[in-house]
Amino acid sequence: GAVVSQHPSRVICKSGTSVKIECRSLDFQATTMFWYRQFPKKSLMLMATSNEGSKATYEQGVEKDKFLINHASLTLSTLTVTSAHPEDSSFYICSARDVIGLAPEDTQYFGPGTRLTVL
Amino acid sequence: AQKITQTQPGMFVQEKEAVTLDCTYDTSDQSYGLFWYKQPSSGEMIFLIYQGSYDEQNATEGRYSLNFQKARKSANLVISASQLGDSAMYFCAMREEESGGSNYKLTFGKGTLLTVNP
Numbered sequence: 001g002a003v004v005s006q007h008p009s010r011v012i013c014k015s016g017t018s019v020k021i022e023c024r025s026l027d028f029q030a031t032t033m034f035w036y037r038q039f040p041k042k043s044l045m046l047m048a049t050s051n052e053g054s055k056a057t058y059e060q061g062v063e064k065d066k067f068l069i070n071h072a073s074l075t076l077s078t079l080t081v082t083s084a085h086p087e088d089s090s091f092y093i094c095s096a097r098d099v100i101g102l103a104p105e106d107t108q109y110f111g112p113g114t115r116l117t118v119l
Numbered sequence: 120a121q122k123i124t125q126t127q128p129g130m131f132v133q134e135k136e137a138v139t140l141d142c143t144y145d146t147s148d149q150s151y152g153l154f155w156y157k158q159p160s161s162g163e164m165i166f167l168i169y170q171g172s173y174d175e176q177n178a179t180e181g182r183y184s185l186n187f188q189k190a191r192k193s194a195n196l197v198i199s200a201s202q203l204g205d206s207a208m209y210f211c212a213m214r215e216e217e218s219g220g221s222n223y224k225l226t227f228g229k230g231t232l233l234t235v236n237p
Contacts, residue, residue, distance in 0.1 A: 032223060034224075034225075042229070043210065043227045043228065043229045043230055044164075044210070044227045046224060046225070049224065091162060093162070093164060095164070097223055104152060104169050104171065106152050106214045106223045107154070107166060107169060108154075108166070108223070108225060109166060110156070110163060110164035110165075110166075111163070112161070112162060112163040113162040113163060113164075115162070
């Protein structure tokens with residue numbers, strides 16, 4: 001099946017610094033990637049939809065200047081948490097659509113997630 | 120109103136037995152897709168099974184089957200012959216068509232924590 005990687009898996013940073021998280025589709029091209037946030041024991045909350053070569057579409061309530069998304073190629077999307085604060089601590093998980101593969105075209109394949117802790 | 124409802128916060132099942140995880144959905148779209156994902160304690164989301172709204176037969180993937188009852192708007196996941204490794208959080212999700220073209224956004228339920236006992 002389609003494989004999505006995320007890097008780093010864990011990151012601890014000081015308040016006020018910026019953190020970049022990478023999401024890569026390893027064996028397929030992904031024109032669309034998605035970024036989610038998940039709090040402990042909660043469901044996934046969609047933050048934004050990232051389309052290759054265009055600006056990301058952010059969900060209501062998500063600060064686009066705080067969560068910068070770049071989808072520069074068909075296999076890579078990045079999420080940068082700018083000026084991170086302790087309330088940004090969370091599990092961030094990306095997904096990608098494999099439009100050419102055998103699965104239904106709207107199937108999303110998820111990365112392993114990144115646990116961000118802001119001190 | 121919630122679009123995806125999973126009424127079972129937690130479920131227990133004995134190893135080798137079957138278990139059904141409930142999922143109901145709410146949509147006015149004619150075309151939609153329903154998904155089940157498994158999230159072990161490691162955090163990764165694993166795609167299990169898909170059911171399209173126009174699919175007449177229930178989807179099956181190995182030990183997983185989806186009991187799709189369109190009139191009732193339910194899409195329950197059935198896991199047969201449970202294994203210890205099935206212990207995880209299970210999420211039901213729906214993709215709806217949006218006006219102006221689909222952007223394939225998924226809406227997730229709150230999840231059901233399944234524990235398989237030896």
